Amino acid sequence: MKTEAGPYDFLPVAGTFSRGTVTLDVTNTLRQAIVTLALAPGAMLDKTAICTQLGVSRFPVSEALARLADEGLVDIAPQRGSTVSLVKIADVREYMLIRKGLESEALRVLIGKHDAGIIAALHANMAAQRDAASRDDAETFHQIDVAFHDTIFRTMRLSKVKAIIDKARANLDRARRLIITPRRLALTIAEHQAIFDGILAADAPRAIAAIRAHIDAVMVELFAFAGEHPELFADGAEFTPDKDDFPFG
Incomplete structure (x- = not known):
């Protein structure tokens, strides 16, 4: 993880982007x-250094930062510049609650349909998870993890x-x-x-x-x-795990 404003050598080099989609x-x-x-x-965002690394003018970078600010990923402060936004525990809590409800229902639909194609996709996904973990490839594992949940969720259409x-x-x-x-x-x-075992057993309560x-x-x-690391979170100073009201279970 890089915490400094630059250099941005992990970004694409100048000349990478097409003119019409910069x-x-x-x-x-x-x-x-x-x-x-x-x-x-x-992290502070050095607009000039980003422009230099990407080989683009200031306009697309400014517009990109504005779009990312709308998504809650960047904070833009007049006269002070832009920074990567801190993670909000409150937002994560709400999103996870949405996931609990929707994925529980998705499992109910999936098990009711007995979709052989999705079962095969989940078999392959579990094997890919184990392969990525054996190589300690955290980024690939994360993508496979997301695909596991997306495979379940897409049954709801x-x-x-x-x-x-x-979003x-x-x-x-x-x-x-x-x-x-x-x-x-x-x-x-x-x-x-454990989730997959419940699916294979056609046991919705177990999978849920x-x-x-x-x-x-x-x-x-x-x-x-x-x-332990409140500085990484927008609401970290107010957050107390022992008093959190996340509805477990």
Whole structure:
């Protein structure tokens, strides 16, 4: 994780972007850097240095930062410049509550349909999780983890709800990456396997209990991490894990 404003050598080099999509490409590039923690929470953003690294004018960078500010990933302060926003525990809590409810219902739909294609996709996903963990490839594992949950969720075919969730996912993904360790990878695999075992057994209550326990376990670790590193969180100073009201269970 880089905490300094520059250099930005982890960003694409000058000349990478197509002329007609520069603003979109810059936005996507900076979003990816923020979500993957290459640009850490609280990091100052040197617009001039970013322009130099990407080989673009100030306009697409300014526009990209404005778009990312709308997404809650960048804070723009007049006369003070821009910074990567701190993660908000309150936002993560709400998103995880949405996930608990929607993924519980998605599992109910999936098990009722007995969709062989989705079962095969989940089998392949579990194998890919174990492979990534064996190589200690946290970034690849994170992407496979997201795909596991997306595979379950797509059984509901609720495109509008998914679009809302995807828009809110960036801050959750940042929070989850903060707690990725070899131990968390192993626990996640075990938790996912418990969910999958419930699916294979066509036991909806078992699968639902497993997915809720998985989300709760992630939240417990995130709350503990926030208590130890409040400087990375916008509401870290007020946050007290022992008094949190996240509805576990």
